[in-house]
Amino acid sequence: MATEVRVPTLGESVTEATVATWFKQPGEAVAVDEMLCELETDKVTVEVPSPAAGTLGEIVAAEGETVGADALLAMIAEGGEAVAAPAAAPAAAPAAEGGASVDVMVPTLGESVTEATVSTWFKAVGDTVTADEMLCELETDKVSVEVPSPAAGVLAEITAPEGSTVDATAKLAVITQGAAAAAGATPAPAAPSTTVAPAPTKDVANAPSAEKMMAEKGIDAANVQGTGRDGRIMKEDVAKAAAAPAPAAVPAAPAAPAAAPRAPVAAEDEAREERVKMTRLRQTIARRLKDAQNTAAILTTYNEVDMGPVMELRNQYKAEFEKKHGVRLGFMSFFTKACCHALKEVPEVNAEIDGTDIVYKQFVHMGIAAGTPQGLVVPVIRDADSMSFATIEKSIAEKGKRARDGKLSMAEMQGGTFTISNGGVYGSLMSSPILNPPQSGILGMHKIQDRPMVINGEIKIRPMMYLALSYDHRIVDGKGAVTFLVRVKEALEDPRRLLMDL
The missing domain is CATH 2.40.50.100 (RNA polymerase II/Efflux pump adaptor protein, barrel-sandwich hybrid domain)
Structure with a gap:
């Protein structure tokens, strides 16, 4: 028995939708209420659940197609029935004798x-x-x-x-x-790939209807503020951009070149060079970092912290901590706790800009930057503000291992509200971290180094660390940034303040 998958109710005055993404492919098993595809209208994004358990058969409406209300999207074959493959699906290879x-x-x-x-x-x-x-x-x-x-x-x-x-x-x-x-089996020669998709120009795909309207009206996507999920541009966003009055003419700034031309290289030097194509991850890192510089008003403020109290507390309890919780007590849980504490007092550092609005987060999803053989990634520890030291350490250890093994999913790297980057593990004494957009703040940790400090009129050797807070000056003022860093310093130099919420 086959079950039809149709366009659900789209809402009053909405007569059509565009098929944005299919989460399942023909032949895959599906469960009841499992998400099959996503539709985009000029007002909302609609997810289409499976009406029955079985196997996804023919996809009638492919990605990018516009469908009307109650239109047929696909067929679900219940139980073990055979299902018809879509017309566009590649034919199966000929079966060898005795095998499919x-x-x-x-x-x-x-x-x-x-x-x-x-x-x-x-x-x-x-x-x-x-x-x-x-x-x-x-x-x-x-x-x-x-x-x-x-x-x-x-x-x-x-x-x-x-x-x-x-x-x-x-x-x-x-x-x-x-x-x-x-x-x-007779080995078959490898055939060249015939499916080459165009390189994406941004992290999320815009609504096909929006892309069509931008092409018709000659509007650059960079000039449109997306209101869809993850910032994707919807049809109504393009309509608003088209209706907006043109800004007054201002002297145009010289456009920055996409890349400086490569200087001539002598033949004997070129023979000793090695040219390696950038990985897709490295290309994305480069693009996002440059976007952050071009978009945010990045400023950095510095301070230093005496790590002696944290080191003493850690040495005193690390053996009991590891025995009870099964994970080592590191410095990152102290810094995470201190940052969560400071973010409560300076909430703009935990906020982001959305068009002309400031979105304040009532939670802390802490990004922990991690270096991997493939490049820098930032796994996110969700609701870190409500976690214990042990839970934070376990989460950081698990995410770090998955990052190094290349096993992190996209969901584990999205949604962060603030980031901590530890350059000290590589020996960095001081640096200016760059923002991880759309976040408005990032804390840079550095190497712990013994330095002579004047304490109560006496010179003493103390384990000191420089701290750096880079922030978006569009929404975080200098006073707020300095206050945040001072609160982090105070919490680390007297960890009891974290227990007393001071």
Whole structure:
């Protein structure tokens, strides 16, 4: 028995919607109420749940198509019934004698990720594979994704070789199932990738209807304030931008070049150079950091903290702490607690700008910057302000390990309200951290170094650390920034203040 998936009620006066994203592909199993796709109207974003459990069959309305109210979107085959594949789906490879062919498809990449690059194939054509054995690794601008084998058999064909760019619905390879296939499969030559998606220009995709209207009206997306989820531009945002009066003419500033031309290199020097393509993660890091400089009014204030009290408290209790909680007591939990304490007093550092509004967060999702072999990533510890020291340490350790292994999901790196970056682990004595947009503040920790300090008229050697707070001067004044840093310093130099909420 097949069940129809139709456009749900869109609301009064809304007559059509655009299919933005399919979360499931034909042939995948779905549960009741599991999200199948997302629709965008000129007013809201609507998620479409599965009306029944079964297998997703034919997708009638592909991504980017405009559909009317109650239009048919797809079919769900209940139980174990066979379902018709969509007309645009690639045909399965011919089955070898004694075995069927199974396509290896790009797995779900996550919200706003539309393409990936095939970085490494762990298996070659003709190799025997087992179910769930890792076949290849994909690299997106957010995370690395491992692709397991959907079945046991022989890798008969690779359709997306290393280095090729594939979209979220592309076929990567073909597995021939069965013992007979494993014994006599003939390796097939790797075919070049035929599915190359255009490189995204931003982290989230705009509504197709908005893209169409911007093209028709000649409006640059940079001049439109998006109100959709994650800042995506909706159709009504473009309409508002088109209706807005043109600003008064001002002397145009010279445009900054996209990149300086490379200076001529002597032939003997060029032969000793190595040219390596930037990874997608590194490209995203570069783009986001430059966007932060171009958008925010970044200013940095400095202070120094005597780490002696924290070090003494840590040395006194670290053995008992690890024995009871199963995790080591580090400095990061003290800094996280101190920052959460200071953010309560200076809430603008925990806020962000949305158009002409300031959004104050009544919670702290703490970003902890972590260096990985692939580049800098910022996993987020959610609701850190309500966590204990032990819970914070466990979360940081778990997120850090997942970051180094390239296992972080997109959701684990989104939604941060404030960030802590520890350059001291690399020996940095002082630096000016750069904001992680749309956040308005980031604290930079540095190396602990013994320095002579004057205390009560006497010179004493103390373990000192420089602290740096970079902040968005558009919403954080100098007084607020200095106050924040002083509160962090006070909490670290007398940790009892955290217990007394002082």
